[in-house]
Amino acid sequence: MDATAFLQHLKSLAFYQDQIVHLEHLPSQQASYGEFDWPLHPQLELQLEQAKLLPLYSHQAAAVNIAHHGGNVMVISPAASGKTLCYNLPVLEAVLTEKGCCALYLFPTKALAQDQLRGLAKLTASFPQIKYATFDGDTPQWERSEIKRQAEIVLTNPDMLHLGILPNHQSWSRFFRRLRYIVIDEAHIYRGVFGSQVGNVLRRLRRLCSFYDINPQFICCSATIANPQEFIERLVGLPFEVIAQDGSPHGGKDFVFWNPPFLDQAKNTRRSANSEAASLFAELVRQGIRTLTFAKTRQLTELIYNYAKEKLAEPALIERIKPYRAGYLSQERRHIERELFDGYLRGVVATTALELGIDIGDLEATVLTGYPGSIASTWQQAGRSGRRTEGSLSFLIGLDNPLDQYFMHHPASFFHRSFENALINPQNPYILKPHLLCAAWEMPLTDSDSRFFGDNFAPAREELTKEGRLKNRGGKWYVTPSIRYPAEEVNIRSTFSGYYTVIDTSQGIKQLETVESTVALSQIHPGAIYLHQGESYLVSQLDLAHRTAYVEPTTFPYYTQAKEITELKVLAISREKDSQKVKIYFGEVEVTNIVVGFRKKMQFTEEVIGEQPLDLPPQLFDTMALWFDIPQEAMHQVASMRLDFSGGLHAVEHASIAMLPLFALCDRNDIGGVSTPFHPDTGKAQVFIYDAYPKGIGIAEKGFALIEDLWQATLAAIKECPCQAGCPSCIQSPKCGNNNEPLDKKAAIIILEQLVGH
Numbered sequence: 001m002d003a004t005a006f007l008q009h010l011k012s013l014a015f016y017q018d019q020i021v022h023l024e025h026l027p028s029q030q031a032s033y034g035e036f037d038w039p040l041h042p043q044l045e046l047q048l049e050q051a052k053l054l055p056l057y058s059h060q061a062a063a064v065n066i067a068h069h070g071g072n073v074m075v076i077s078p079a080a081s082g083k084t085l086c087y088n089l090p091v092l093e094a095v096l097t098e099k100g101c102c103a104l105y106l107f108p109t110k111a112l113a114q115d116q117l118r119g120l121a122k123l124t125a126s127f128p129q130i131k132y133a134t135f136d137g138d139t140p141q142w143e144r145s146e147i148k149r150q151a152e153i154v155l156t157n158p159d160m161l162h163l164g165i166l167p168n169h170q171s172w173s174r175f176f177r178r179l180r181y182i183v184i185d186e187a188h189i190y191r192g193v194f195g196s197q198v199g200n201v202l203r204r205l206r207r208l209c210s211f212y213d214i215n216p217q218f219i220c221c222s223a224t225i226a227n228p229q230e231f232i233e234r235l236v237g238l239p240f241e242v243i244a245q246d247g248s249p250h251g252g253k254d255f256v257f258w259n260p261p262f263l264d265q266a267k268n269t270r271r272s273a274n275s276e277a278a279s280l281f282a283e284l285v286r287q288g289i290r291t292l293t294f295a296k297t298r299q300l301t302e303l304i305y306n307y308a309k310e311k312l313a314e315p316a317l318i319e320r321i322k323p324y325r326a327g328y329l330s331q332e333r334r335h336i337e338r339e340l341f342d343g344y345l346r347g348v349v350a351t352t353a354l355e356l357g358i359d360i361g362d363l364e365a366t367v368l369t370g371y372p373g374s375i376a377s378t379w380q381q382a383g384r385s386g387r388r389t390e391g392s393l394s395f396l397i398g399l400d401n402p403l404d405q406y407f408m409h410h411p412a413s414f415f416h417r418s419f420e421n422a423l424i425n426p427q428n429p430y431i432l433k434p435h436l437l438c439a440a441w442e443m444p445l446t447d448s449d450s451r452f453f454g455d456n457f458a459p460a461r462e463e464l465t466k467e468g469r470l471k472n473r474g475g476k477w478y479v480t481p482s483i484r485y486p487a488e489e490v491n492i493r494s495t496f497s498g499y500y501t502v503i504d505t506s507q508g509i510k511q512l513e514t515v516e517s518t519v520a521l522s523q524i525h526p527g528a529i530y531l532h533q534g535e536s537y538l539v540s541q542l543d544l545a546h547r548t549a550y551v552e553p554t555t556f557p558y559y560t561q562a563k564e565i566t567e568l569k570v571l572a573i574s575r576e577k578d579s580q581k582v583k584i585y586f587g588e589v590e591v592t593n594i595v596v597g598f599r600k601k602m603q604f605t606e607e608v609i610g611e612q613p614l615d616l617p618p619q620l621f622d623t624m625a626l627w628f629d630i631p632q633e634a635m636h637q638v639a640s641m642r643l644d645f646s647g648g649l650h651a652v653e654h655a656s657i658a659m660l661p662l663f664a665l666c667d668r669n670d671i672g673g674v675s676t677p678f679h680p681d682t683g684k685a686q687v688f689i690y691d692a693y694p695k696g697i698g699i700a701e702k703g704f705a706l707i708e709d710l711w712q713a714t715l716a717a718i719k720e721c722p723c724q725a726g727c728p729s730c731i732q733s734p735k736c737g738n739n740n741e742p743l744d745k746k747a748a749i750i751i752l753e754q755l756v757g758h
Helices: 003-011 042-050 058-068 084-097 110-123 141-150 158-177 192-211 228-236 273-286 298-312 330-341 375-382 402-409 411-415 429-442 447-453 457-466 517-523 632-640 645-662 699-705 707-719 745-755
Strands: 020-026 073-076 102-106 132-134 153-156 179-184 217-222 241-243 253-258 262-264 291-294 321-324 347-350 365-369 392-397 470-473 476-479 499-504 510-516 529-532 535-543 548-553 558-579 582-602 608-613 619-628 671-679 684-691
Touching: 003 020, 003 253, 003 273, 003 392, 020 402, 020 411, 042 084, 058 073, 058 084, 058 217, 058 241, 073 228, 084 102, 084 110, 084 179, 084 217, 102 158, 110 132, 110 153, 110 330, 141 158, 153 158, 158 179, 158 192, 158 429, 179 192, 192 228, 192 429, 192 447, 217 228, 228 241, 253 411, 273 291, 273 298, 273 347, 273 365, 273 392, 298 321, 298 347, 298 529, 321 330, 365 375, 375 392, 402 411, 402 645, 402 707, 429 447, 429 457, 429 470, 429 476, 447 457, 457 470, 457 476, 499 517, 499 535, 510 517, 517 558, 529 558, 558 619, 558 671, 582 684, 582 699, 619 699, 632 645, 632 745, 645 671, 645 684, 645 707, 645 745, 684 699, 699 707, 707 745
Parallel strands: 073 217, 073 241, 102 153, 102 179, 132 153, 179 217, 253 392, 291 347, 291 365, 321 347, 365 392, 499 548
Antiparallel strands: 020 253, 470 476, 499 510, 529 535, 535 548, 558 582, 582 608, 582 619, 619 684, 671 684
16 A cells, blocks of 8 residues: 555545644564574474464563563563464463463453464464363353363453353363463453453452462563553552563554544634544545544444445445444454455444454554544554554544644654553452452452452451351351352443343334443433444433333434533542642542433534433442642632633633543543532532542542643643634533533633643
């Protein structure tokens, strides 16, 4: 692919209006190599030579050598860098040289496990004696007992480990007694709530390994993050060595920052990023360039796919593109993966489900609809195009929000910025306590289990005992008889349990898919337009008692966006500090969220064509937050200039939430905020930023630690926006339940300037 020629072609098209605001040429990288520091099994070495996998890249050799000498190792390198060999080689060497040796591979998705199974089959073609298999929800029942009896390498995911393997460890005793290696691939995915849950699953696994008198090594692979050692040691609970130098070769990449053109420059409103993504995607496909376009949500995946179909128009081209996302049946996803890998599909629009290292063949271009929320995810998504020494093209389309527009105006701050911290909190009581119940079901708890579960183990166990869910018998804690299979009650991908079912009433009672309860009220409320495989459905009824939404096909040319309001109560202050002229606080709060209505927005134009109120129950949870006082000088200055103080606070809140992902590996949906000129619990004007999960996962805590940097970045984002009164690129929020009112950009600048000491 000639990236320069394609970009020149784009500039000649009618829809091009100087959207290219920056072009970064990333040079190719030559390979650097390393060597084994012991003689490899001769048959394995021959297989590697025949597959042209020798010599090893330097990071592969370093990881394999550490594993061979008994260490736990974490490998940090970008996509398509050969991380798979970092764990396959030590595992295969052990299986070939140590009789009965076993290994457990953990992947975040079933699709990735299936993909790695195919790779393992190629690597072990000369070793028919090695027995390996995937064990997940799609594994037929008749195969499961054979896997338990014979498999030496088992590929699974944390969900199956949590639900199916650990609670039934007695039937896996042969495997556990011989477990030498535990592999965790795509480890950076295990951050936030999911990572905190998986951290406890891994502690349960280590506890059972100790029971079977085995101490397996861990080999972990990850995309680049700022705190790999801290993160992986907190995730697993053991010391690690980190390999962060990438020795693999890479082709050059042209990385384009693409900012949608203005519709109204005075109001700083821009053309829809979704429409821009569809136009780019369609043109890439039309020119025969194999492309993957990423969207942030299921709904936007379907929207961009529909837009692209209209732009392509030709049936022969339309059938060569597909949408791909979670919620589809597994056979539908596998079919799309095969068509993409085999080269039949020219393009796919996907959620982050395809961000991971599934081998989908050689793609030439990627389109990212909006900044994915982290530097790490951006490079992961962009890295899906371009393999080995081939050149590639990536587009990052700026959304109308402060963080995206900050990067559009400061591209150097993206390309030269260090990666974010990956944050987890396995000690969160909301997360820890259910896992202690699971652990007690697997084997009675004892005082010695604190070595696995940490300082909060004893208090959490005591609470469970007082609640009547654990019973102490002679220094051992058992699950009470009323509790049946506690693992089924724990959704490890959330702190909230349960799903809502979406039923298509036009086809009798046909289940379309499931929606997690955390987002159900905002996505499948009455009147919502719900998208499934490119088709629009109107939600006619939401049955809260039975967690079921009833939908029917519709041709309405709009989509819907929920409106929420939030109230907050201070429960306790954990820490406080001084900065400039104010105090900053960190502590526990109670948050009440209510979905109060929704907007109808036209497809393509994003024009709001109507609003409708809703009467839905509130959702309450306790979490951690930071909040800060407002300088007296700022209040006086805002008053003297007759600006809106409430609007200034509201603007600071919105923009700070939008900028916090610069410093913590999170999405703006992982955090929330409240601002008020008078809060009844403090008696003062206050801006709050909180973790949007019960008991918190460390995002607000990181913001508390880096508050001055957050203020500086927020001030820059607001001041540099060319709008007069505030816009989606600086202080407006798409989630605001108050219709982004009141907002005062000038007052926000005054407040932030005083906070940073200007």
